[in-house]
Amino acid sequence: MRYITSYAHIKNNRVSVNGEILFTGTPSAGLPEFLTEAYKALAISYPKFHKMDSLCKLGIVCTEFALKGTNFLTQNPLDKIAIVMSNAASSLETDRHYQDTIKDKSNYFPSPAVFVYTLPNIVIGEIAIKYKTTGENAFFVAEKPDAGLLVNYTETVFQEGTQAAICGWIEVDGNSYEAFIFLAEISGNTNKNSNFKPLNQLTVTELYNKTIWTH
């Protein structure tokens, strides 16, 4: 049996974890400022954070919030933790940024540090590097958040030996962004908790849709 043992949702400059708003950033802040505020609120020291693009920063912040207070990383073998992510815009935001560094012949300075982030799965790489997980990883580009896609794929890797997974939707496109990450574990590794919901398409959709922000 697999359970969703924690989930975090970030939207409109607010962070909600397991259904409760844990952090509210400055409402008028743009995404870069909000991400800095959220990082500070987490009170972690991870200098590499500042070099990341917005997609990776959002992924790290959301994952960090979802992991907070859990034993996810210690009760599951690191090489059996999978990461399954998805979004619609791929790395488009950073692609545009990179294109800006090469579009002008008279001010032509392509940036290697920006280019590194012009792939959507780098966010998986950053999560794996930070938490040292070496399990399966996949990134899907889909039109919209698709609980079925994530759950089916995650279930499959569980059947082949994975014991825990970090899954979700991380999207950045211009001023529009959203992150929804849930942690799934096999029942044997979790602290017995009757509040944990089973991992299936219905519960993932339900948790994602839980409206905790009204504006």
Next chain:
Amino acid sequence: MDALIEKLKGQIIEQLNLVELKPEEINPDSPLFGEGLGLDSIDALELIVLLEKHYGIKIEDPKDGKTIFQSVRTMAEYIKSQGKS
């Protein structure tokens, strides 16, 4: 030389997005890589871009970076040696 070192510190912080660092916190003789600032291979490439952008110096072989980028001072000395400061 000191003015160039101070200017370089600011440029390095900007180019590498070292948001949590102030220029006075960078020791011009501390190693930039490994210990010290703990920069990585992508940072080395960005420093190559910095040299071209601000000083018109082009480095063709990334391996040359090992000696040039040892510290802020060695960077400054290299720039001066190219007559580009």
Next chain:
Amino acid sequence: MSQKIYITGLGMISAIGNNVPESLVSLSQSKTGIGKIHHLTTRYKDDFLAGEIKLSNKELADLVNDHNPELNRNSYIAMLAAKEAVQHSGIDTSDGLRTGVISSTTVAGMGKTEMYYKELFEKDEHLGVLDTHDCGDSTERIADFLGNVDYVTTISTACSSAANAIMLGCRMIKNGLLDRAVVGGVDALSKFTFNGFNTLMILDKEWCKPFDENRKGLNLGEGAAFLVIEGEEALKKRNGKALAEIVGYANTNDAYHQTASSPEGYGAKLAIEKALAMSGLKPEEIDYINMHGTGTPNNDLSEGTATKAVFGDKLPKFSSTKAFTGHTLAASASIEAVISVLSMQNSMIFPNLNFTTPIAELNMVPETTLVNMPVNTVLSNSFGFGGNCSSLIFKKV
């Protein structure tokens, strides 16, 4: 419950040929497809070599028989390769069996978008290119022309993308969600990619030298390749013929750096071991390894170290075929899957071109000329940015 998965169709277009038969000729005659750039407009045209498909966009449009100005090079080559695979397999998607299309790409429509990017801020004339920019666009087009497709998705995990698409296809069939799937990847050359790889300083201005001590970097390539894979039940139902079997696969993360591999190739080693474990084969039962072998100082040392750690002194014959095709990014794993099947079908091990001196730390010598010998099992590696490591194992039927 877990049925066998067979490969029943192959399709491929790259610098070494516009279809599978042409590719086989190039491979068996040691004819590289890497050379000067002719079709892509880039400031690096005269500085770098690339594995370019030897057809212009107009010629590709003619072949596909679609002159919709919104189409881009990625869509043309994806459709050509997918069509070839489907025709080769003989499947009929209207026969009631469930078919999926699982593709992968990193470039997507960038080739066209970058041409009109600046202009789009001023006028709308080419706004249509935005419609075909998405990673999923070429996948949808393949599904559209196939018809009766039950599942469509697109994976984007850098250079291991197509391997992961192949794996997903296998898993969906094994789990009873599909009966068969068209799986693979596509990436055309673009200015964006050239600029980016150049700024990472991992391109070789000359012909790349995979696994050579004096290697300097990779040559970019472009291409598309697809396999038709079917579960044994579906294959029996339609009386199809298997070309090869997929007996093992694995995916791991190196957890080391965004674009560099760990010195000991930890993620790679894990992926190879897991794929072997799944296949039930012992290391010494692998006849040939088609390496990821991009020709960069970092990859080849890391991959070599990982391979040695797994195989010890029982290292099978190996080669990187990227000195033939260039590094085709998302398409590379499916191109190399096609090459692996050709290797088994024709009892040939294709050479690691442009090799002179083994890497000092490893002392591993690849095959440098065509080897004629039975090949029953092939291990194919694909390692992507983001630490994404995938290994596939194929078996002759």
